[in-house]
Amino acid sequence: MEDQALFEQHHKTGQTFSYGTAGFRSKSDGLDPVMFAVGVVAGIRSMFLEGSVVGVMITASHNPPEDNGVKIVDPRGEMMEQSWEKLATQVANSACESYEAFCHAVSVVCMSVGVKRSAMKGRIVVARDSRASGPRLLQAFLAGVKWVGNVEAYDYGTLTTPQLHFLASQSNIGKLEDKTSAAPLPRVHETAYYDTFLSAWTSIAQIAGFDSLPYPVTIDAANGIGAAKVREMLLNHPFFQKDVSLVNADWHAAALLNHQCGADFVKTNQRLPQGVEGSRAGINCSFDGDADRVVFYFCDSEAKFHLLDGDKLATLLARFFKTLLEDAGVQEQVSLGVVQTAYANGSSTAYIERILQVPVSCTPTGVKHLHHEAVTRFDIGIYFEANGHGTVVFSPQALQKLQDKLETVEVGPHAHRALQLILLFSKLINQTVGDAITDMLAILAVLSILKWSPETWDSEYTDLPNKLVKVVVPDRTIFKTTNAERQLTSPPGLQAKIDAAIARVLRGRSFVRASGTEDAVRVYAEAATETEAHLLAKEVDELVR
Ligand code: 16G
Ligand code: ZN
Structure with missing residues (x-):
């Protein structure tokens, strides 16, 4: 009964939620049961991972002050494994229903992942951004943690999202290899960041x-x-x-x-x-x-x-690392690539592929997609959304190769410096997730090293004029895409009409996708001139209505 009382304290009904690219997010008022549910799911996730530290961030990022949200961070600091998103959704929605529905959903999840709550231990670190609803939602979350039982939680107070990702991942260093270690939380202090x-x-x-x-x-x-x-x-x-x-x-x-x-x-x-x-x-x-x-x-x-948006950050870093790899004489052994989304300006893609001769890969919107592609495709994978969200990831094998070369091979001073710089940049950049502070430091370091003014950076290529519009449609779920969101497969026949509109303007490109965070579709268009870009956006806008 005590358990039920804990639940009832944070219980609210009337909303349904879905764990999306940014976790759960909505107006903060109705989020209490979701937070309670996330306390439970994060605890079970940590138990499932044999007590590895799982992170939880309470934030609604760039959204207005009255919103809030929450996401779960896996032990290496990356977003929670996708297959658990639907489990989290089930538990959250059951928590908005009734105590019975909630208990049932939790046992179904535990059974499906093979977690026996009474016999296992979980560890969680949590933080929140500066929103007024944060402390209240934290209490709902901690009540959920208490409800699971056998879960140790440490509250870092307020942090940036990337700090939480970093500290969660650092908490597991050593632990990932040594499953028996049970050092108390926090294993890493904020100052480590x-x-x-x-x-x-x-x-x-x-x-x-x-x-x-x-x-x-x-x-x-x-x-x-x-x-x-x-x-x-x-x-x-x-x-x-x-x-x-x-x-x-x-x-x-x-x-x-x-x-x-x-x-x-x-x-x-x-x-x-x-x-x-x-x-x-x-x-x-x-x-x-x-x-x-x-x-x-x-x-x-x-x-x-x-x-100088995310595309410009990616191109500057691509140019910089390409030169360093060449200076170090390792361009054949260490692969370099850039990951973008369909929103990347066509000029940036052309610049990376044709001028820098660095491969570009395109994924659907959302950091988890870009991150995954960067980690799996390249030794040094630079990924940025045009909106400025991104980072650089370095494969441990490549870093080892560079370290070995630095220590064992006689190289000239120029190559020596390049090797050192690549290794140090891998430490300057928060590889767990896009991080405004460390990305900013990396960019300032590159500009200092190259002795580039902002004008020089900007003049490397010129963006094609473009336009992004939000179109409210009766049902956005009918808009289905393929080819990293660049083409529609549904509604039938629409892509052919868009293609015809694109063909009428010089250097035209346009695509339509359903937003993952708003009830609308987004239309992106670019072309050789501003007039044509606007015209194309307008035509496609009319086509999707
Ligand atoms: C989420 C994504 C962001 C993406 C945006 C697209 C994460 C952490 N956040 O906020 O990267 O740009 O969604 O929004 O992945 P949209 O689907 O409404 O266009
Ligand atoms: Zn954000």
Whole structure:
């Protein structure tokens, strides 16, 4: 009965949920039973993984302040294995029904994965972003953890999403090999995050020979938790103190989160966020509310705004690593590739394939798809969505090869430096997931090493004019895609009409996909001129209605 009382305290009815690309997400009001359910599922997942530490992040990223959400992070720091998404969905929806339905769903899940709750132990680390609903939802989550029994949970308080991914993965180092280890939580303190990435930065600066940033950097933290963490990590650090300014840093003012600022605002509106002046010299960047995305931008001498989005981040990094691999003389042994989605600007893909001669792979939208492709296809896999979400992943075998070469083969100073730099960049970048802070540091390190201004970076290629529109349709589920969302297979006949519209404009490309986060379809169009891009978007928009 005590167990049921725990459940009833957080029970609410009336909504159905689905564990999507970003976990569960909705207005925060109805999320309590979902949080309770996630406490249970995360506990069972950890038991299933023999007590490995599973992470849970309470966040709604770039969405408005009244929203919230939650996602489960697997022991290596990656998104929860896809086959468990439907189990999580079942338990969450049963928790919105009744206690009986919930108990039944939990036993079905335990049975299907072979977990005996009374005989196993689970470990969870949890964190939340700065939202006002966070503390309440955390309590619902912890009640779920208590309900499962035999689960140890450690609450990190507020963190960025990538910090939680990183700390969860670090908690399992050693444990993944040694299943018997049962060190208490937390196994890793938050400072490990700062120490790890700052020490890589310091070594890179030493080897590359720079001792300050090349120009002032303004960070728009979207009034999110990233502000608190940047302050802690960088603002008192002698290297960054002088040149880094933080704006939209009011993370205690929950209502200001993502409001007129942040990565999503800047990318969508293609303009400066509130609080950033165009006249300021140097470079600017914007994080989203949980600091797992970053975009850069600057204004030129005529005050024209230039966006350096996820595509530009990917191309800069691709160019940089390609040169380092060549300098190190390992371009034949270590494969390099870029993973994009259909939203990547056609010019960026052409630049990577034709100018850099680096292979490009395209996947459906959503970080888990890009991450998987990058890890499985390449030794050094660079993946970015155009919206700024991405990272670089390095295969352990390739890193070992580079380390061996560094230690055992006589190489010239140029190659030696290149080998060292690749190895150090693998430590500067948070490989578990896109991370605004470490991506920003990696980009600033590359710009420092290349001695590139924002203008030079931007001038590597010019984006094709493009347009993204959201179209509300009666039923978005009829829109089914193939070929990494680039073509429709349903409704029948529609793709042929879109193809005909595309053929009428120069360098035309367009696709339609159902949104995974909103009840609408998205139409993307690009072409040689702005007029044609808009025309194409309008034609396709009319076709899908
Ligand atoms: C989710 C994804 C994001 C993607 C977006 C697309 C993760 C962690 N987040 O927020 O990467 O860009 O969905 O939204 O994978 P859409 O389906 O509404 O276009
Ligand atoms: Zn985010």
